[in-house]
Amino acid sequence: MNATINSFAILFRETLQNSRKEHIGLDQEIKVLGHYVEVEQLMAQKPFECNFDIQTTPDPEEILIPPMLIQLFVENAIRHGILKGDKNGKLQIKFRTTKTHLHCSIIDNGLGIFKSQNEKSKTDHQSMALTVTKERLESIASIDTLHITELKNEDGSIEGIKITFKIPLLTDY
Template sequence: MNPHFIFNVLNGIKALGNSGKTEELNTTISQFSILLRSILSNSRKDEISLKEEIESLKNYIELEQKMSSKTFEYHIITNLNNIDIEEILIPTMLMQPFIENAIKHGIQANQKGKITISFDVKHHFLNCSIVDSGIGIHQSKKEKINSNHDSLALKVSKERIQHLSMKNSFSIDEIVADSIIKGTKVWFKIPLKTDY
């Protein structure tokens, strides 16, 4: 998780306290403490249930929504072929760097963005995707060159996925319709693992 995000949340909490918004302050502190607790707890595990992963992602994204100057909505879709969400195991913090990247580099400041996260079980694999309605990966890369951004978390996540799965199990593509860039899609699959 990006230290800049933690800094922003703490500054946001401070601002809420200074403005006297007690109810929002308490909600934000609770969300942040739950997120930190889950990250610290899960960092000691190789894998967690998909339910735990989704709960952590929701907490993270909702804090980003509160603290970010960018406006966006998100949706999480599961199609698990009647497998219980608590029985599917996933490596910890596998999705978060891609979602963070979509928020930070994909979503535009002046438009309402959308992020859709999907989990699908197909042919003994868990297929995962993050689709954003942002500027597209090529434009994002051009802007990153100018900002000297370090994308180590993305590189490590890609390596983790390739280690877990096989070749052709990861892709990042622009979404194009009528020659207009409509966003970016990150897709990967990992072998389906359950605890039953």
């Protein structure tokens, strides 16, 4: 219990600090995402693993991004995909750069966005978070920058979700 409270306190403090900034370093965003995933792992009813794949030039501490842009996708992957699925959860968060853009991918092995949305529509709660984040991404990058793809096995069953987007590469030098 103390580990959960401590991890949540760290996450809460970092989120508040970052929310007041126009840009933060990618390294800071990765750190906050790591703390967020840790809190979710501590609270989850079943275990899941997460790994980060970072292939950027320049280094993550030199890349600037808007704060609180990626966490929503990670949260959705965990809560609406991995934790509702029946297999051991796997989450991968990838960052790579080209000369002009930072590319981000969030890949999970959850039950799939359409199945999750169908189950969600049975309640009165409909989240606006994805719509707002999509609009935010489009104002930063361009229309049609966000792509959500269901990953399928050879037999057509859902293997998970892959969310990708890119934003213009901004550095602090």
